[in-house]
Amino acid sequence: MDFLDGINESVFEAMGTIFGLFACSTIVIQLIKEIRHKTQSSISNFYLIGWVLIFLFWALYGIRFRAIALYVTNGIALILQVTLCIVIFRKKVRI
Numbered sequence: 001m002d003f004l005d006g007i008n009e010s011v012f013e014a015m016g017t018i019f020g021l022f023a024c025s026t027i028v029i030q031l032i033k034e035i036r037h038k039t040q041s042s043i044s045n046f047y048l049i050g051w052v053l054i055f056l057f058w059a060l061y062g063i064r065f066r067a068i069a070l071y072v073t074n075g076i077a078l079i080l081q082v083t084l085c086i087v088i089f090r091k092k093v094r095i
Helices: 009-036 045-064 068-094
Strands: none
Touching: 009 068, 045 068
16 A cells, blocks of 8 residues: 555654544543443443453553554553443442
């Protein structure tokens, strides 16, 4: 794809960071919802843990290949997802 080869690498890093942060915002929205609503979550444990593993892998992949957009945004997403897990698991224990 000659079209993609003509785009500067720094542009891809910037766009990757922007879209990665946008993806993180979706986790923040879910986290806020879970904190505000005291009822048990309908999100499965498998789904929660699956995303933790996915974000962990991509963060490590980004570190390995020095791709800032990957390790920064996936590192943030990993922290947010672990926080979401803690909030949801605590709610399940209380109910």
